[in-house]
Amino acid sequence: MSVILSVLPSCLVLLAVLLAAAPWGVTAGAEFVLQVMPYMMAHLFLARGKGFVPSPVMFIAGMIMDVASNGPLGFWALIYLFGVLIARQLPDGLMDTRMGRFSALLLVVFALAAAQVATASIYLLKWIDWHPVLAGTLMAGFITLLIDLAWRDRSLERPRNEMARGAGNRSANV
Amino acid sequence: MSTVRYDSYTRGALRRSTEAVSGLHFLLMFLAAGLLVLTRVDHPLVVGLQHAGRQIAEPVLVRVGDLAEPLRNFAHNTKRYFTVESELRRLERELASMQHLLKRTSSLAKRNDELSRLANLVRSSAVSAVTVEVIAGPKGLFSKSVQIGAGRRDGLRYGQPVFSGEGLFGRIATVGEQTASVLVLNDINSRIAVVVGQSQAPALLVGDNTERPRLIYVDQGTVVREGAAIVTSGASGEFPRGIKVGKAMRTGDDLRVATAASLLAGTYLTVLRYELPTANLDVKAAPEKASKAATQVDGNAEGSAQVVSKSARENKR
Numbered sequence: 462m463s464v465i466l467s468v469l470p471s472c473l474v475l476l477a478v479l480l481a482a483a484p485w486g487v488t489a490g491a492e493f494v495l496q497v498m499p500y501m502m503a504h505l506f507l508a509r510g511k512g513f514v515p516s517p518v519m520f521i522a523g524m525i526m527d528v529a530s531n532g533p534l535g536f537w538a539l540i541y542l543f544g545v546l547i548a549r550q551l552p553d554g555l556m557d558t559r560m561g562r563f564s565a566l567l568l569v570v571f572a573l574a575a576a577q578v579a580t581a582s583i584y585l586l587k588w589i590d591w592h593p594v595l596a597g598t599l600m601a602g603f604i605t606l607l608i609d610l611a612w613r614d615r616s617l618e619r620p621r622n623e624m625a626r627g628a629g630n631r632s633a634n635v
Numbered sequence: 636m637s638t639v640r641y642d643s644y645t646r647g648a649l650r651r652s653t654e655a656v657s658g659l660h661f662l663l664m665f666l667a668a669g670l671l672v673l674t675r676v677d678h679p680l681v682v683g684l685q686h687a688g689r690q691i692a693e694p695v696l697v698r699v700g701d702l703a704e705p706l707r708n709f710a711h712n713t714k715r716y717f718t719v720e721s722e723l724r725r726l727e728r729e730l731a732s733m734q735h736l737l738k739r740t741s742s743l744a745k746r747n748d749e750l751s752r753l754a755n756l757v758r759s760s761a762v763s764a765v766t767v768e769v770i771a772g773p774k775g776l777f778s779k780s781v782q783i784g785a786g787r788r789d790g791l792r793y794g795q796p797v798f799s800g801e802g803l804f805g806r807i808a809t810v811g812e813q814t815a816s817v818l819v820l821n822d823i824n825s826r827i828a829v830v831v832g833q834s835q836a837p838a839l840l841v842g843d844n845t846e847r848p849r850l851i852y853v854d855q856g857t858v859v860r861e862g863a864a865i866v867t868s869g870a871s872g873e874f875p876r877g878i879k880v881g882k883a884m885r886t887g888d889d890l891r892v893a894t895a896a897s898l899l900a901g902t903y904l905t906v907l908r909y910e911l912p913t914a915n916l917d918v919k920a921a922p923e924k925a926s927k928a929a930t931q932v933d934g935n936a937e938g939s940a941q942v943v944s945k946s947a948r949e950n951k952r
Binding site: 479480482483516517519520523524525528529531532533534535536538539542543545546549550580581584585589 | 656657659660663664666667668669670671673674675681684685688689692695696699702703777780781782816823844
């Protein structure tokens with residue numbers, strides 16, 4: 462079971478890459494959301510402390526995204542790895558509360574958008590339009606936030622139940 | 636006791652053990668940055684890697700694309716449902732104008748045939764078209780190219796023009812055995828030789844990753860009116876002359892083109908299986924002249940092809 466849980470984040474990230482690369486026929490601009498989603502999956506697991514995606518997996522995910530999107534090799538690999546680097550530098554206590562996770566997510570979203578714009582501008586040797594990038598990354602962050610809110614944390618619920626049971630037992634003993 | 640057990644379930648302890656950023660992470664970041672630089676300078680190693688990667692990814696993308704088809708159709712149909720009335724009116728107007736054009740075209744075709752017969756005109760070979768499915772759309776900041784599910788085995792070659800709807804969409808940029816990538820008109824790497832309006836003034840259509848590609852190198856004396864028709868000039872020899880591209884428009888000081896074809900790739904595209912005028916030349920017949928001429932134009936494939944064609948013609952004479 463623990464083996465499955467340890468490889469689950471990596472598998473989900475790779476699945477997210479494949480889904481993001483598929484021709485969904487979505488409206489223009491949606492690619493800016495889809496391409497960030499693989500990182501967001503990794504971020505979600507990291508923030509929840511449910512495991513983490515190893516750097517080589519993030520690198521491979523980025524490379525697959527680069528190939529699938531006909532973009533320059535290394536761009537998404539660099540952005541994903543940069544995102545992980547930022548997320549891992551955040552203070553430990555920040556991720557323990559919803560508000561803390563939200564702040565961390567917001568910070569990472571802005572860092573990712575800035576990294577995308579900066580790297581793309583340097584690559585193309587011209588200043589690119591940052592609006593769709595920021596909008597897409599914010600939207601991806603919003604989706605991640607919704608998943609985070611919907612994610613029931615059983616690790617917090619279980620002890621509470623046990624506490625209740627313990628209290629019940631104690632009262633029974635008394 | 637229960638409180639102690641509760642503490643053992645907090646996330647902090649679990650996460651801390653995983654958060655150390657290893658040297659491998661920085662090494663991979665460095666590798667990614669290196670690959671990005673090599674891609675920028677079109678290093679053959681990276682080009683080969685990209686090509687090999689696409690060949691591997693292609694079957695998987697096709698499968699995922701098949702899975703996505705119902706959703707794609709649903710989105711497409713929903714969009715059509717809301718625009719069906721306006722679409723119907725547009726089609727009615729179009730039909731009326733087409734019927735008028737059909738009468739005119741048939742009389743012109745007859746006249747053209749007669750004149751061609753009188754002039755003893757030798758016609759160029761017929762050009763066939765193939766409709767192909769888009770398997771990956773334009774994505775992200777860089778690439779405005781799309782991946783199509785047909786390749787060399789379907790008769791696709793480098794440089795062939797690609798259409799979507801009512802006009803030119805782009806051209807084939809790379810060809811694999813079963814897939815090819817199409818460089819869209821607004822891609823930053825796209826350059827198409829065109830002519831503007833009735834004056835047929837030559838210009839260059841240049842993509843800059845925006846919706847409306849730029850029109851540059853228009854003669855200073857040429858007055859380009861808003862809405863002037865832009866068609867391919869055929870000057871580079873890559874495209875046939877007269878393919879509809881769009882209409883000229885002014886954006887501030889810039890001359891731009893509102894393309895006739897939507898540059899957002901739909902589900903299908905049409906590739907014109909047009910052979911480059913130089914493709915069938917027997918270069919072996921004129922080895923010396925051809926090689927001399929080819930070396931004059933260093934590294935420019937298009938240029939060297941034109942030069943080879945010239946020397947081959949000279950040899951024929």
